[in-house]
Amino acid sequence: MATEIPEGASLLIEQIGTLAVVPPGPIVGAQMRTVPVINDASLLVRDGRIAWFGPTSDAPLDEGAYVLSADGGCVIPGLIDPHTHIPFAGDRSGEFTRRLGGETYLSIMEGGGGINSTSRAVRSASFDELVSENLPRLERMLENGVTRVECKSGYGLRPEDELKQLEVIRALDQQQPIDLEATYLGAHAIPGEFADRVDDYLAEIADPALLTEISGRGLARFCDVFCDRGAFNVDQARLVLTRAAEAGLRPKIHADELAQIGATRLAGEVNAISADHLEQIDDGGITALREAGTVAVVLPGTSFFLGIEHCNARRLIEADLPVALATDYNPGSCMIESLPWIMNIACCQLRMVPSEVLAACTANAAAALDVHQRVGAIKVGFDADLVLLDVPSLESWFYTPGLPRVHAVIKSGQIVYRRPEHAR
Ligand code: NIG
Ligand code: FE
Secondary structure, eight states, rough: OOOSSOTTEEEEEEEEEEEOOOOOOOHHHHHTTTEEEEEEEEEEEETTTTEEEEEEOOOOTTTTTEEEEEEEOOOEEOOOEEOOOOOOSSHHHHHHHHHTTTTTTTHHHHHTTTTHHHHHHHHHHHHHHHHHHHHHHHHHHHHHHHHEEEEEESSSSHHHHHHHHHHHHHHHHHHHSEEEEEEEEETTTGGGTTTTOOOHHHHHHTTTTHHHHHTTTOSSSEEEEESSSTTOHHHHHHHHHHHHHHHOEEEEEEESSSSOOOHHHHHHHHTTTTTEEEETTOOOHHHHHHHHOOEEEOOOHHHHHTOOOOOOHHHHHHHOOEEEEEEETTTBBBBBOOOOHHHHHHHHTTTTHHHHHHHHHHHHHHHHHHHHSSSSOOOOOOOEEEEEEEEEHHHHHHTTTOOOOEEEEEETTTTEEEEEEGGO
16 A cells, blocks of 8 residues: 655654553553543654654754644544454344244354355355455455454364464464454354264364464464353363463453353463453452453444443452453444444443543553553653544544444554545
């Protein structure tokens, strides 16, 4: 993608009405609620990193800098979506309508639909088809201000197709500006051919040789398990995640979504980087996550889309857990790819305030992917991943959902997106 900044030149963003100075994650409690801001600010980028920021009156002179005006709007760190099921194929709009008619996510899954339905589509799609079907999804996410996305396998459900999905993630990473973080999710569902033979399935997808190949080739950094009623139980999830950790893949868990079966306690036990969903979390689960320093990734788009009870995010924040938000973008339980839309659901339905939501989608989302040492915050030396918004305040962004507010997106110091009326 073309950028107008001459090679070697700095980038000076000026006329920033409000700069949200998000501190590095993980952040908790009052720190989430009170992200500091600087009004009438400027920000200087050099060599792809934040070199200086502060009040415009104090801005250093850099005569050769390329100047970009924020036109009095807000500047925030690039948004991070730490839980998606990209890449996927196929269409489950029929299931959506069946659910509206009263069938449940679980009953559709038990009838051979659900994850297994998408698995059939992913298995029969070629590598190139998977890339071309998923690239536009990422292009639209960039237009929403998202600069880093976690992507999972989990629809191959056999080694060769799980590897195909991970290779597709690698190709997608190279073909567009958003940085992708890959997660291996072989234990997403039991494929039809292994019904009643779960142990045989686990032997295949948690084979140490396969896990070592995935880790060794850098095809994934994380391993996730769907540990819930209708999927894998705690003992099965423990086996997969322990072996994965031995192979160098950091655990993540789909936990406490449909039922409380002890998945968040397991997250603490295996020192998971994140536990995701948490609609049914209990006090023991909260304690386990806090003791392990695990990030709580809340997915309110899923509860909205499925019409199930939301996670009580206020309880998690009040318990001083670092809370992140994500789309969970997938064809079954949340076909919402817009992180700003999810952020608005978090405000209106979970009663998170704008500052908390911003922290959850930047600093804490970075912590859920173990990249909080260099992204997700406004700090000198951090990657210059930034979003310019056409809003006078953060509050007004959340107050007017659905309007296209992203004016420009900067990735590692390059202008990778400008909304057309702002293009020069
Ligand atoms: O996070 N809960 C498990 N996995 C996904 C749904 C995947 C699908 O239905 O295709 C989720 O909600
Ligand atoms: Fe998910």
